[in-house]
Amino acid sequence: MRIGFIGLGNVGGKLAGSLLRNGHDLQVHDLNLELRDGFAARGCNVSSTPAQMMRDCEAVITCLPSPAASAAVMEVMLPEVGPGKIWMEMSTTDATEITRLGGMVIARGGAAVDCPVSGGCHRAATGNISIFAGCDRATFERILPLLTTLGRRVLHTGDLGSASVLKVMTNYLATANLLSVCEALVTMKAAGMDLATTYEAIRISSGTSFVHETESQVILNGSRDINFTMDLVMKDIGLFQSIAERAGVPLEVSPMMIDIFRDGMARYGARAQSDDIIRRLEEATGLSITAPGFPADLVDDEPEEPGYEVCPPGRAAAAGEP
Known part of the structure; x- marks a missing residue:
């Protein structure tokens, strides 16, 4: 599966890095040329526009700072959406907006997933972050191998919008x-x-x-x-x-x-x-709340391991929890 990733900020850049590190066929895009150039220097393909990315890729992931940013990107990508295409929204966003945008993707024959992450940038960097995924079960099982590269614990939350x-x-x-x-x-x-x-x-x-x-x-x-x-x-x-x-x-x-x-x-x-x-x-x-011996930055000391689906009590997992 050829994957596109739009939004290489604090979280998105680390998630995209997990895909690249694990050998996925990846294209990236960001308005920040420095961030794009950094991925190009690591051997990653760079798309000039979101529309080109949707044309070239089977799945396009967005990880953007606001619902308005996601809507603007989707407006550009939507004409290129068709059967077999998947849009995966990893931003923290409004469920009503993800449902609206995802509905337009589905109407054109594509599939839509809201799959935000939780656990901090340090775990996004190591592929150990947790992921929620809202979509139909068939789409979830199609993208589960991808999600278990991006994160450690993956929870299917129900319909589109539920994850958000x-x-x-x-x-x-x-x-x-x-x-x-x-x-x-x-x-x-x-x-x-x-x-x-x-x-x-x-x-x-x-x-x-x-x-x-x-x-x-x-x-x-x-x-x-x-x-x-x-x-x-x-x-x-x-x-x-x-x-x-x-x-x-x-x-x-x-x-x-x-x-x-x-x-x-x-x-x-x-x-x-x-x-x-x-x-x-x-x-x-008038107090200073500091103490010696604590780090300036967080580092995830858990080794990177294959992810798995987490299931609520009484629900069978597709991948199986260890």
Whole structure:
């Protein structure tokens, strides 16, 4: 299968790198010429336009920063869509928009999948990230070998759009956890606790989480470099709030989170790292939440292994979970 990949940013570039590293026939495209040239230097083909890519490839993956960007790319690609073509949307996006765009692909005889990823850039780089996939079962089984190259754990979530709903939910939970970790670290510092000891106390206890074991490290280092910016957080938690509003769920925590990140963007800029949100509490208390011995960047120390389908209880896997 010849694969096209559009969007070589923080996450997309690492996912495309997994395909290239594992010997897939890959073409790439990005508006950033430097990113395109970097892949060309590694022996990868570069498409001049998304339309050319859809003509040349059986499957085209998009990993873009916003629903508007995906819609713009699809507008260019759509005339080239026909039977046998697959569009795979790996961006974190609005389920109603993926359903609309995917519906146009399906109407032209192609197949559409929303397959966002979760687990951080460091796991995207090693092919150990998790992937949700929303599409019909036949399409899922067709693309499963590709998804298990891109990621370690692959979950078929149901119909087109379902993966995007779940992905937005997981980003909402991660953001809530980030804010609570920031409050915990600042409060412990104010209470006179050693921050390295505090990190370990959380890590080995019921208070631990994926966010703590990853993001707390770059917070305590002081780099705060998590490869995810405040505007992207605002997009994701805003999408979650919209899902709740459409479903008639009166959320209480979500609006506070939106207000906190709106304030963070006003103070530090939309492109500030999301973990810089702790600076609001540092400035309010006059404390510095750093400690020696923590890394500036996250590195996935798990070896790259073949991926597999993860199944909810009672559902048989196509690939089988080890």
